[in-house]
Amino acid sequence: MAAPCCHGCWLLPLLMLLAAAGALGAEGASLVLVQLDVESLLPSTAAASCPTPQEQRPGAATATRMPIVHQHGPCSPLADKHGKKAPSHTEILVADQRRVEYIHRRVSDTTGRVRRQKQSAPVELPPGTPSSSTPASSLSSSATSTNLPASSGRALNTGNYVVPIRLGTPAARFTVVFDTGSDTTWVQCQPCVAYCYRQKEPLFNPTKSTTYANISCTSSYCSDLDSSGCSGGHCLYAVQYGDGSYTVGFYAQDTLTLGYDTVKDFRFGCGEKNRGLFGKSAGLMGLGRGSTSLPVQAYDKYSGVFAYCIPATSAGTGFLDFGPGAPAAVNARLTPMLVDNGPTFYYVGMTGIKVGGHLLSIPGTVFSDAGALVDSGTVITRLPPSAYEPLRSAFAKGMEGLGYKTAPAFSILDTCYDLTGHQGGSIELPAVSLVFQGGACLDVDASGILYVADVSQACLAFAANDDDTDVTIVGNTQQKTYSVLYDLGKKVVGFAPGAC
Structure with missing residues (x-):
């Protein structure tokens, strides 16, 4: 059974509950924050110690883990x-x-x-093709x-x-x-x-x-x-x-x-x-x-x-x-894989978004009408405009309450902050969570909340689709540090926090 959203139960060293009056509205509700090491998202010039792959021996019962x-x-x-x-x-x-x-x-x-019958397409190969x-x-x-x-x-x-x-x-x-x-x-x-x-x-x-x-x-x-x-x-x-x-x-x-x-x-x-x-x-x-x-x-x-x-x-x-013996498959928060939505992609039922621990007021039909999928190759999560705007607004209000200076938009990212002066230290951000059918939740790691183009331009790592009819795409920035599990047999997608 999938575990509910749980900030604090798996990231205790990084999360804290603070009273941030007005940060998410006049009620002055407590704001769940995550801590981010700014330096970690900036380019590093330090020499790294590259890990040596540790493969399993042939016939071993558990999955090989390689970096x-x-x-x-x-x-x-x-x-x-x-x-x-x-x-x-x-x-x-x-x-x-x-x-x-x-x-x-x-x-x-x-x-x-x-479903229509596939037709062979004429394909031209270059000279030198084997006969x-x-x-x-x-x-x-x-x-x-x-x-x-x-x-x-x-x-x-x-x-x-x-x-x-x-x-x-x-x-x-x-x-x-x-x-x-x-x-x-x-x-x-x-x-x-x-x-x-x-x-x-x-x-x-x-x-x-x-x-x-x-x-x-x-x-x-x-x-x-x-x-x-x-x-x-x-x-x-x-x-x-x-x-x-x-x-x-x-x-x-x-x-x-x-x-x-x-x-x-x-x-x-x-x-x-x-x-x-x-x-x-x-x-x-x-x-x-x-x-x-x-x-x-x-x-x-x-x-x-x-x-x-x-x-x-x-x-x-x-x-x-x-393989099912992989340690990454253990303790994953599971949501149904919606196999009738279309081919190739891994469709899931997204139901809501939380900012600072509070569920945003977004009608469920905003996600269900267009559908949602999890993709390893998309960088920035894309949301229907009717879901992105409440997220952007709540996050900006939380950041304002925390005293951060705004910065100009960057490319497709429109909610940006100047973190100059914070290098070498950590900052606090409003927590962001994606909620799925079955109670599964992806509590976005602090490293996946901001896309840092430069220390003076760190932006909310989400963007709006052109239209509410476009499918939601959960990108790889928001998947950071999670084991993202795909099980075709059981028809589930899972998220296991703190895996790497």
């Missing part, structure tokens, strides 16, 4: 060692808006729509609950996270974006000379893997794709993203290695024509609910269960787990 780190942090495998400038906050937020618009279009196109006479290699591999390291990246030019995997036999290592808003996993493949973006690691070479094989056009797996084609009897896939990024290539299968664990005959896109803003990652891991996704393909092994934890800071560590 995740921020793409531009000191431990990132994709960090530019030659001083190339990281994307600016403005670039990140502009790209985040593009992703949100893409999700809104997809939800609008699919929600409530009668139909290319022999398919034999498939084999060995196989328990596992966990991967991940690090923050820029899938579709947004603040997503990446995870190292190994693919093929012998296994080659790749760093890929993981995304709950996508289904099909893919990596860039040789030959790809003129049609691939620049990645950190060498391209996957299918001719060097003894367990690689293309999937036949007549296979039912080919019809699982949203967009498919055929070349010489081999299935082709194509995926286009909201910012114009795309990947095209052969739909294939090979051995996927996650930590010490393996998923044999894993189906993925071997991309030979790829364009877009994927940072320096080798591709993408699809963690959505569709039939081509990793959780669905590996359902027999992991029971459709995975969980991740995004660290509070770019120098912190988190994790990605697979």
Whole structure:
């Protein structure tokens, strides 16, 4: 049974109850505050001690726990060692808006729509594509609950996270974006000379893997794709993203290695024509609910269960787990996964918002009419205007009562504060909680309440959708330090506080 919202029962060192007369209205009700170390959200120049991955031994009963780190942090495998400038906050937020618009279009196109038959889309591959006479290699591999390291990246030019995997036999290592808003996993493949973006690691070479094989056009797996084609009897896939990024290539299968664990005959896109803003990652891991996704393909092994934890800071560590034995699945506050709302995404029933421990006066229909989903790749939580305005107003009133100086709006963020003079110390903020069906609650960690572009411009890390009909999206900034659990079998999403 899901636990109710509970500030103070799990963050006692960070929370305190104070009388803040007038902060949330004339009643002078007590205001629940959280404490934030300002320095933790500012860029760090200090050398970090990078964690050593600790993988489980083969056959172990518990999940492997491996660290995740921020793409531009000191431990990132994709960090530019030659001083190339990281994307600016403005670039990140502009790209985040593009992703949100893409999700809104997809939800609008699919929600409530009668399921229609998929049609194969013509797909053009670049010169040098293997011919139909290319022999398919034999498939084999060995196989328990596992966990991967991940690090923050820029899938579709947004603040997503990446995870190292190994693919093929012998296994080659790749760093890929993981995304709950996508289904099909893919990596860039040789030959790809003129049609691939620049990645950190060498391209996957299918001719060097003894367990690689293309999937036949007549296979039912080919019809699982949203967009498919055929070349010489081999299935082709194509995926286009909201910012114009795309990947095209052969739909294939090979051995996927996650930590010490393996998923044999894993189906993925071997991309030979790829364009877009994927940072320096080798591709993408699809963690959505569709039939081509990793959780669905590996359902027999992991029971459709995975969980991740995004660290509070770019120098912190988190994790990605697979399987019901993962410690991250314990003590999660559960809410129903609404599987009838549409494909791919993880829909939940959001019912309210609390600020300073007080439930805001927002009609339930504001959330239920448009729906809500949890997304690993969206940075800033998006709310219906009719929900965002009460949140913004209550938070601003609380901050005013605490004496903070306001600052100009920044990009899509319109409620900002000047924290100059607070570096090296901590500040108090009104607590913010997101409430879901079943009594589950995400008491946003202090690190996820403000988006700090600069010490003089620290903004409430929420934004309004264009319209109340647009779906609510719970972004990864608000998910920080929580183990976010997805269980396809039990049809629940969960939030376990203080996990990383």
